[in-house]
Amino acid sequence: MEHMNCKDLIQVMQPDGRLDESAVIGVSGEEMHRMYRLMVFTRLWNAKALSLQRQGRMGTLASVRGQEAANIGMGLALGPGDWFCPSFREYGAMFVRGVMPKDLFSFWGGDERGARPPEGSRVLPVCITVGSHLCHAVGIAWGAKISNERIAVLSCSGDGSTSQGDFHESLNFAGVFKLPVVFAIQNNQWAISVPLDRQTASETLSEKAAAYGIDGVRVDGNDVLAVYLTIKRLLDAARSEHRPALVEMVTYRMDDHTTSDDASRYRTEEMVSPWRSKDPIDRMRKYLIANRGWNDESETNMVSELTAQVEQAVKDYEAAPLPQPTDIFNHMYADTPWNLAEQKEELLRHLGRSER
Amino acid sequence: MARLSMVEAINATLHEKMAKDERIVVMGEDVGVDGGVFRATVGLIENYGSTRVIDTPLGESAIVGAAIGMAIYGMRPIAEIQFEGFMFKAFDQVYSHASRMRHRSQGLYGVPMVIRAPYGAGVRALEHHSDAPEALFAHVPGLKVVIPATPSDAKGLLSSSIEDPDTVIFLEPKRLYRLFKEEVPDGDYCVPLGKAKIVREGKDITLVTYGGMLSICEKAAHHAASEGVEAEVLDLRTVWPFDVDAIVASVNKTGRLVIVHEAPRSFGVGAEIAATVAERCLLSMLAPIKRVTGYDVIPPLSKLEDYNYPDSERVVRAIHDSMQF
Numbered sequence: 001m002e003h004m005n006c007k008d009l010i011q012v013m014q015p016d017g018r019l020d021e022s023a024v025i026g027v028s029g030e031e032m033h034r035m036y037r038l039m040v041f042t043r044l045w046n047a048k049a050l051s052l053q054r055q056g057r058m059g060t061l062a063s064v065r066g067q068e069a070a071n072i073g074m075g076l077a078l079g080p081g082d083w084f085c086p087s088f089r090e091y092g093a094m095f096v097r098g099v100m101p102k103d104l105f106s107f108w109g110g111d112e113r114g115a116r117p118p119e120g121s122r123v124l125p126v127c128i129t130v131g132s133h134l135c136h137a138v139g140i141a142w143g144a145k146i147s148n149e150r151i152a153v154l155s156c157s158g159d160g161s162t163s164q165g166d167f168h169e170s171l172n173f174a175g176v177f178k179l180p181v182v183f184a185i186q187n188n189q190w191a192i193s194v195p196l197d198r199q200t201a202s203e204t205l206s207e208k209a210a211a212y213g214i215d216g217v218r219v220d221g222n223d224v225l226a227v228y229l230t231i232k233r234l235l236d237a238a239r240s241e242h243r244p245a246l247v248e249m250v251t252y253r254m255d256d257h258t259t260s261d262d263a264s265r266y267r268t269e270e271m272v273s274p275w276r277s278k279d280p281i282d283r284m285r286k287y288l289i290a291n292r293g294w295n296d297e298s299e300t301n302m303v304s305e306l307t308a309q310v311e312q313a314v315k316d317y318e319a320a321p322l323p324q325p326t327d328i329f330n331h332m333y334a335d336t337p338w339n340l341a342e343q344k345e346e347l348l349r350h351l352g353r354s355e356r
Numbered sequence: 357m358a359r360l361s362m363v364e365a366i367n368a369t370l371h372e373k374m375a376k377d378e379r380i381v382v383m384g385e386d387v388g389v390d391g392g393v394f395r396a397t398v399g400l401i402e403n404y405g406s407t408r409v410i411d412t413p414l415g416e417s418a419i420v421g422a423a424i425g426m427a428i429y430g431m432r433p434i435a436e437i438q439f440e441g442f443m444f445k446a447f448d449q450v451y452s453h454a455s456r457m458r459h460r461s462q463g464l465y466g467v468p469m470v471i472r473a474p475y476g477a478g479v480r481a482l483e484h485h486s487d488a489p490e491a492l493f494a495h496v497p498g499l500k501v502v503i504p505a506t507p508s509d510a511k512g513l514l515s516s517s518i519e520d521p522d523t524v525i526f527l528e529p530k531r532l533y534r535l536f537k538e539e540v541p542d543g544d545y546c547v548p549l550g551k552a553k554i555v556r557e558g559k560d561i562t563l564v565t566y567g568g569m570l571s572i573c574e575k576a577a578h579h580a581a582s583e584g585v586e587a588e589v590l591d592l593r594t595v596w597p598f599d600v601d602a603i604v605a606s607v608n609k610t611g612r613l614v615i616v617h618e619a620p621r622s623f624g625v626g627a628e629i630a631a632t633v634a635e636r637c638l639l640s641m642l643a644p645i646k647r648v649t650g651y652d653v654i655p656p657l658s659k660l661e662d663y664n665y666p667d668s669e670r671v672v673r674a675i676h677d678s679m680q681f
Binding site for chain 2 (some may be wrong): 038083112113115116117119124125128129132133134135136137138139140142143144146147165166168169170172173176177275298331332333335336338340
């Protein structure tokens with residue numbers, strides 16, 4: 001694995017569940033079960049969110065279905081003090097880092113309070129503008145390096161982000177200053193309607209690393225073990241050697257871009273279907289059944305337990321008191337300036353209230 | 357006290373602040389070995405090393421974007437954009453993130469960062485080297501915009517900006533960098549953000565201005581005095597959020613207002629001040645509000661620059677118009 005060409009695809013588990021055991025020495029059966037469980041939870045959460053959206057109980061959602069391995073692999077690869085800078089299709093990784101499932105329902109349900117990451121989580125809020133948060137990952141890594149804190153930073157963005165100037169500037173800065181940052185790309189082949197061959201003429205995304213003098217690695221993004229082991233190794237190198245890297249996780253966006261999108265306008269079932277047999281969760285399940293004593297009963301039990309957790313998160317989300325109208329003025333500055341104080345009063349007068 | 361030019365005062369402030377606070381990092385194009393193209397950062401790299409005084413690659417978006425990340429991490433970055441006209445490569449980072457991270461994270465992450473940039477016209481420069489984009493930043497919810505007009509204020513306002521928990525766009529009128537020297541307080545010296553300064557008291561008419569236009573307004577006020585008109589000159593210092601109380605108090609006293617800035621007129625800072633005064637001081641007003649500003653044009657190159665850059669004669673004319681209304 002150490003001397004692979006940056007264009008080669010790292011894979012340890014094939015789509016039929018066959019595992020290269022020699023590649024995963026050090027990963028316990030318990031950890032594999034946990035990866036599986038987290039992927040299933042992410043899929044159940046996502047399915048519930050889509051369902052809530054269709055019922056008008058939640059807003060627009062960017063579905064993560066099909067990308068659970070990339071999510072969980074990178075989330076688990078992070079060390080305790082590491083930072084994670086997501087875009088908007090990384091719920092699984094965010095859950096692993098302590099973001100509450102109810103909070104992400106809340107955020108996608110239109111309540112800013114749901115965007116606040118837990119204290120000390122070292123997770124940034126969802127970033128919607130594509131690729132711009134890679135610069136923040138660079139800055140956090142830089143701050144850590146200047147402060148002699150031995151941690152790494154992981155950013156995640158999509159294949160479309162590699163066309164942005166901020167992608168170039170971020171990788172360039174990371175290379176020049178040898179910063180402890182790993183840029184993960186979920187290459188799900190689509191940026192809304194634009195396919196990968198309209199984003200780049202490069203054969204792979206990983207090879208772009210060469211232009212910045214940093215490591216480039218390409219991994220099967222539907223192989224949770226490969227993602228986990230690869231990113232863990234890259235984060236270790238970032239932490240201990242200040243060695244930045246770009247990692248392309250090859251996956252596929254199985255659903256529409258968001259619930260506001262209709263993918264049938266630009267892609268056919270023939271394009272999607274080859275990816276159905278590469279499903280990250282099916283793959284792991286096959287392996288666990290064949291090798292780790294997993295069976296229908298354990299599957300049923302786990303799914304019902306996780307479904308109950310998701311349902312509880314929905315209850316918590318929907319039971320939360322609505323935000324106050326004047327919350328829109330919160331957190332604009334550390335101290336509220338006169339104009340905002342006045343406008344807040346104006347809103348209260350409009351609402352016929354005298355305080356709050 | 358030492359007699360310093362504005363650029364020397366800025367340099368001295370950066371030295372003093374870096375010595376006291378290890379979280380401060382100065383970063384930008386040519387800020388290290390070269391000491392900045394205007395020499396504002398001269399000597400910093402020798403004193404504080406290349407880890408904290410960083411010559412970056414040429415990429416404004418990453419300079420500001422990385423500074424945002426540093427600030428989130430807990431550093432106190434001071435990012436220099438070499439000229440105000442190059443700021444727009446970083447405008448997305450300022451508009452989409454620096455101004456929003458505190459709200460987006462619901463108070464978890466602030467962005468205590470200063471973006472310094474040489475600003476404005478009057479030095480016979482190239483295109484993109486003479487712009488006055490303060491209104492674009494002032495219009496962004498979540499930002500503060502500061503423009504000093506004197507060496508002492510440059511020190512005091514830069515100190516406050518560095519200590520501020522939010523992002524401050526600190527625009528340095530390049531015409532003033534070496535125009536004059538004055539006594540600048542030694543050691544810790546802060547001028548609070550959001551507080552204007554009455555530079556000259558007067559009872560007849562209020563001139564509200566900032567940055568490179570202050571000396572022009574003072575000259576105009578001096579001339580008006582010779583004609584028996586006592587003009588009050590208010591230096592905003594913090595362009596946004598500006599000192600509404602000081603403006604309103606002065607206009608209520610004088611009943612007449614001329615706003616002077618070099619930036620284009622339409623949708624400019626003057627428009628916001630005029631609207632604010634119209635909302636609050638209508639019954640005190642004795643004449644329509646006047647604006648003396650740059651025209652709504654691209655800042656001209658040297659041959660025609662002076663026709664756009666307001667001078668004291670234009671201000672005096674506006675004072676006459678107001679007084680004779």
